[in-house]
Amino acid sequence: MKKIVVLTGAGISAESGIKTFRDADGLWEGHDVMSVASPEGWQKNQALVQDFYNQRRRQLLSVEPNAAHYSINKLGEEYNVEVITQNVDDLHERAGNKNVLHLHGELRKVRCLACYSVLDWDGDLSNKNLCSCGGNLRPHIVWFGEELPELQNAARIVSESEIAIIVGTSMQVYPAASLIGYLPRFGKIYYIDPKPALNYELTLSQDRLTIIEEAATTGLPKVVNNLLAEI
Ligand code: ZN
Secondary structure, three states: OOEEEEEEOHHHHHOOOOOOHHHEOOEEOOEEHHHHOOHHHHHHOHHHHHHHHHHHHHHHOOOOOOHHHHHHHHHOOOOEEEEEEOOOOOHHHHOOOOOEEEOOEEEEEEEEOOOOOEEEOOOOOOOOOEOOOOOEEEEEEOOOOOOOOOHHHHHHHHHOOOEEEEEOOOOOOOOHHHHHHHOOOOOEEEEEOOOOOOOHHHHOOHHHEEEEOOOHHHHHHHHHHHHHHHO
8 A cells, every 4th residue: 555644734624614823913713822822821821821722622522524634534445544734633533534643732632741641631621630640731732832742753654655645734834844855755745725835845846746726625535536546
């Protein structure tokens, strides 16, 4: 089986109704991103940060995966598929995708500040909730200024792939944007975006790049059907 890596970002979740901070000039659902998505914001006002992610978690449980998520699942019938997502939602998993790496953490998980255990979490989180070790819990989200713990794993997955599909992300935010540079030289790239903008790595790869100027829910099923027809 050929190996395909699918790199996904906010655009694929937006079509399910999930907004992100990239929608409007540094605001995420009306909040300054640094106040809700940085260690400094957490130090300053933990209650605000908890409340913000509680709302995001509740919203997530009210939305569903869309045609783009499900089409990746279909690709798995004939290819070895791994998803690398910048999204913190679980819509890929709920669509049935098993191999999903989250670069920026996961909304439905929390992390202990004392023992670093990661726990599944579906309800609200407050400072009254403690880990079994007694430690305080925080959202399992990679904030601005924090390292991406999965970046090396993501780079390895891309380096082992023969085809890359980029969808719902403009690949402008580093270091995630540099991942495509790990694809082998023979690897084909499909880039699905209603307003494509080539970053440095994609500009260098134009000889093997196919651009599909469409939204994720229409463009991705087309690419998937073409790839399945090639088998
Ligand atoms: Zn703990």
